[in-house]
Amino acid sequence: MKKIINDPNLVVQDMLEGFVYAHPNEVKVLPNTTVVVRKDAPVSNKVGLVSGGGSGHEPAHAGYVGAGMLDAAVAGEVFTSPTPDQVFEAIKAVDGGAGVLLIIKNYTGDVMNFEMAAELAEAEGINVQQVIVNDDVAVEDSSFTTGRRGIAGTVFVHKIAGAKASQGASLEEVKAVAEKTIANVRSIGMALTPCIVPAAGEPSFELNENEMEIGIGIHGEPGIERKAIATADEIATELTEKILDDMNLSSGEEVAVMINGLGSTPEMELYVVNKKVHEILKDKGINVYDTFVGEFMTSLEMAGCSVTLLKVDDELKELLDAESKAPAFRK
Amino acid sequence: MKKIINDPNLVVQDMLEGFVYAHPNEVKVLPNTTVVVRKDAPVSNKVGLVSGGGSGHEPAHAGYVGAGMLDAAVAGEVFTSPTPDQVFEAIKAVDGGAGVLLIIKNYTGDVMNFEMAAELAEAEGINVQQVIVNDDVAVEDSSFTTGRRGIAGTVFVHKIAGAKASQGASLEEVKAVAEKTIANVRSIGMALTPCIVPAAGEPSFELNENEMEIGIGIHGEPGIERKAIATADEIATELTEKILDDMNLSSGEEVAVMINGLGSTPEMELYVVNKKVHEILKDKGINVYDTFVGEFMTSLEMAGCSVTLLKVDDELKELLDAESKAPAFRK
Amino acid sequence: MELQVADVIQWMEKSNDSIQANKDYLSSLDRAIGDGDHGINMARGFQEVVSKLTTSDYQTVSDVLKDVSMTLLSKVGGASGPLFGTAFLKMSTTVKGMEKVDANQLGEAFQEALNGIKLRGKANKGDKTLVDVWEPVVEFFKSSDSIDANALAEVAKQAMESTKELEARRGRAAYLKERSIGHLDPGSVSSYYIFTALSEVLQKGA
Amino acid sequence: MELQVADVIQWMEKSNDSIQANKDYLSSLDRAIGDGDHGINMARGFQEVVSKLTTSDYQTVSDVLKDVSMTLLSKVGGASGPLFGTAFLKMSTTVKGMEKVDANQLGEAFQEALNGIKLRGKANKGDKTLVDVWEPVVEFFKSSDSIDANALAEVAKQAMESTKELEARRGRAAYLKERSIGHLDPGSVSSYYIFTALSEVLQKGA
Ligand SMILES: Nc1ncnc2c1ncn2[C@@H]1O[C@H](COP(=O)(O)OP(=O)(O)O)[C@@H](O)[C@H]1O
Ligand SMILES: Nc1ncnc2c1ncn2[C@@H]1O[C@H](COP(=O)(O)OP(=O)(O)O)[C@@H](O)[C@H]1O
Ligand SMILES: [Mg+2]
Ligand SMILES: [Mg+2]
Ligand SMILES: [Mg+2]
Numbered sequence A, B: 001m002k003k004i005i006n007d008p009n010l011v012v013q014d015m016l017e018g019f020v021y022a023h024p025n026e027v028k029v030l031p032n033t034t035v036v037v038r039k040d041a042p043v044s045n046k047v048g049l050v051s052g053g054g055s056g057h058e059p060a061h062a063g064y065v066g067a068g069m070l071d072a073a074v075a076g077e078v079f080t081s082p083t084p085d086q087v088f089e090a091i092k093a094v095d096g097g098a099g100v101l102l103i104i105k106n107y108t109g110d111v112m113n114f115e116m117a118a119e120l121a122e123a124e125g126i127n128v129q130q131v132i133v134n135d136d137v138a139v140e141d142s143s144f145t146t147g148r149r150g151i152a153g154t155v156f157v158h159k160i161a162g163a164k165a166s167q168g169a170s171l172e173e174v175k176a177v178a179e180k181t182i183a184n185v186r187s188i189g190m191a192l193t194p195c196i197v198p199a200a201g202e203p204s205f206e207l208n209e210n211e212m213e214i215g216i217g218i219h220g221e222p223g224i225e226r227k228a229i230a231t232a233d234e235i236a237t238e239l240t241e242k243i244l245d246d247m248n249l250s251s252g253e254e255v256a257v258m259i260n261g262l263g264s265t266p267e268m269e270l271y272v273v274n275k276k277v278h279e280i281l282k283d284k285g286i287n288v289y290d291t292f293v294g295e296f297m298t299s300l301e302m303a304g305c306s307v308t309l310l311k312v313d314d315e316l317k318e319l320l321d322a323e324s325k326a327p328a329f330r331k
Numbered sequence C, D: 001m002e003l004q005v006a007d008v009i010q011w012m013e014k015s016n017d018s019i020q021a022n023k024d025y026l027s028s029l030d031r032a033i034g035d036g037d038h039g040i041n042m043a044r045g046f047q048e049v050v051s052k053l054t055t056s057d058y059q060t061v062s063d064v065l066k067d068v069s070m071t072l073l074s075k076v077g078g079a080s081g082p083l084f085g086t087a088f089l090k091m092s093t094t095v096k097g098m099e100k101v102d103a104n105q106l107g108e109a110f111q112e113a114l115n116g117i118k119l120r121g122k123a124n125k126g127d128k129t130l131v132d133v134w135e136p137v138v139e140f141f142k143s144s145d146s147i148d149a150n151a152l153a154e155v156a157k158q159a160m161e162s163t164k165e166l167e168a169r170r171g172r173a174a175y176l177k178e179r180s181i182g183h184l185d186p187g188s189v190s191s192y193y194i195f196t197a198l199s200e201v202l203q204k205g206a
């Protein structure tokens, strides 16, 4: 394991301190927590937005804290959902009287920990609502199982709900637009290499030199299919087709595209993927409204990428374009 | 070699196409070249700024093209300086009548190719000046040799010269502030792993599981010293001390800090390094004016980071803060 | 049988011993069908539980269980944190105010814990989760008034082993669908350690 | 000796053959003390040179050399592109308008090429660059009016091999300082291929 860290058990704490040193005017960490909040939290009469999850997905989630996006991000241990008490602290810190919306990625752990925090907050009289992002089409969408995971599409939910909240919308309105975003966003990822959780010190799985894994999650879990490594065009085609199969996009409709690096894939390669994704969409008469290429929701140093499509209408376009001061998503 | 690419010989072309697909309102590629220019180039009566170099350093250099930063970036093959004819095309495309400044990283190849382009441009009556960035303190600063390399500090030169040019300053003024920036910026990098040039297919060097390389360049060249891997705090200390030894910074002075990931180092680790760098500076009474943590000047999928310090005065601070619309450096 | 404050503390200490000893094993089970952190999570949580219990004074079993719950809830995280946290919270409420508990009361506490787990996690028996260990244990307690410690350990062991053949429908392992078959469920293994530790405490007390 | 248009084209073809055959070797030399692209760069450039020359008509040696120069300048990049490009440009200018060149004229052209290389790259003999091959070759041409093809190849070879012991002071290898000792300079090796190719052409013509 080659990492630039100190004590693996303190890596989240070290990171958060370094984060606040880098963005001292935008964010602060609540004392004795792993909760990053806007420096000016709570913003009165604005719906507070809280997200979070395990660490190791940087810039998610702290990088999305800032005016126009999240009010707080709760960091768990690496790949481990944060605990209810931490989420509860976040909720209390960002409640400006208009209620708080929790944006949760659909993992059993995240859902349970955030729900317990919501129960604690409600017991204190805070109006808390939640949405659950489940954009990963690699996983079957079934209520008999855990259902789809939340992956990079979550960033669009942060952006759009954040913009709505900034406009002064009510908790119900912010929740509604977040749910609309979730209903219209689909993603899928692939990996060339596994990653190593610092405290574990061992790779999450093994892949041969000529293999790749399709439908990978963002926690180093194995994907849904292992196959021979293909060209960028083939990979982009497979991922895009899997998304489109699930989306019912017609010619003339508009999407926002996100090509997300999982950690160690050079930006060069992400742009190569982006080229093919655009060509496929163009072929189908689907217009691209905006494109985001970079690292938005990573899985430590995993090599690979995910593709996200968000079907946009006028409302979503306006909210996507709205100003954001979050360090990792400036608009 | 595990990469998401198509034909390794076409990777630069594929990337540039993907780049323009992602940023169609900000940039264009000059037909039949590897030159990315601002969509509205040339901006009349504004000094044109041209930089570039081998590919594989993304987001450098195309990511810094946009209002407030560069007017053009010339992309060479991976880790290979672009040719004079390409640079010449860039110069012609961005000359708005106020002359053109070339921002060159100090590599023999870059310097020679850009200089030949400048000669071609001058022959056509374009007023061309150049500055050479040499921020890497790992390399001795000597006129008997190639001298110091230009690495991540170059991004500060792009930003500051770009802001000055946007203010309508003359070629001489823009050149002067670029040189002032160069005189005040110092960097050094380290690596945990080598990288693989797509067309070569083999790692640039070998490092054992317990080794790291200090003073690494950004082209997969070996560094100046190989040693046992250390903690993040030790690494941050070594890099920062090497810079400070060369800088003569006194207590009370101000710096901008850049913690740059070389490709596959998770942002988590960069923030861990940032924490220690800030602590060291605080200890010495040096104030941090602004901090930039992320991937700014990479070396394909190399694991490692560089630290850059820029000593700032009122002029540099104002220019650093000025608006930038470059995709990879929004301000 | 009868459990007093000291017994419950000992139970948690023994649980912690097994979890620490098997931390890497638990993580490796989770690596196969999850994200590889189960051992790390449980070890972090139970270490804190023991620190908390050994530096506090307790009058009632319910207070001990409440601190176990709160510590697990705030230190474990992931899926297992809220589940084990809920389990011990429900147990604490069930035996509220009691200085000692007998087999029946413990059985009822386990029943409430299981209900809490199922409510929180929406899993049923056969979904390849820790429910597959807790439910047989609850049934074992229901089946008799006097608890045989050896039999308890055996029930937990068989239940734990039964998860190997199941296809996961809840938690991270569910993403793997049929690829999850052939691997033990990590949360069931750590639950098994907890019931084995209980069995040892009961054995000594007997 | 005398070189006509066809000879120069053949020289470039033979140079290209060696460079393509040794592409990986050249890159591996550059990997040791540089950035590993020298073979890729030279192979890309000389491939284009040969395509260009074999699809064009030439009256003069200088026109051939000019196209070689322009193609190298626009296709090689890196440090070697401007250096070899400048070398052939200077040669072209030196023999401007000539349909054939003799040993003296070729020697003068090489002298101008060397001057151009040194001006462009600011390197001197002993700096572990291709100057260490070009300068001995120029001196060899100066030393006699009639050129022995075998001797030319031998001079280039020894010059190339001499770079192994040098410490680099220019180019990327200079960053390694004393660590550069013990490795051949890649640009000197590709220069050696070019002079060996010339020697073969001269041999045939003789
Ligand atoms: N919905 C659920 N209901 C009951 N138990 C569950 C559920 N989801 C997961 N588990 C249990 O949690 C264990 C995994 O815990 P852990 O690895 O600590 O958390 P995470 O899955 O968040 O990484 C699984 O082995 C399983 O026993
Ligand atoms: N300043 C210089 N003067 C003369 N030759 C040089 C100089 N710098 C580099 N070279 C030559 O260029 C060769 C490297 O070429 P190449 O690898 O293609 O370019 P780069 O170093 O830009 O990657 C070196 O082996 C050396 O012979
Ligand atoms: Mg986990
Ligand atoms: Mg090169
Ligand atoms: Mg787990």
Ligand SMILES: [Mg+2]
Pocket: D030, D034, D035, D036, D037, D038, D078
């Ligand atoms: Mg080279």
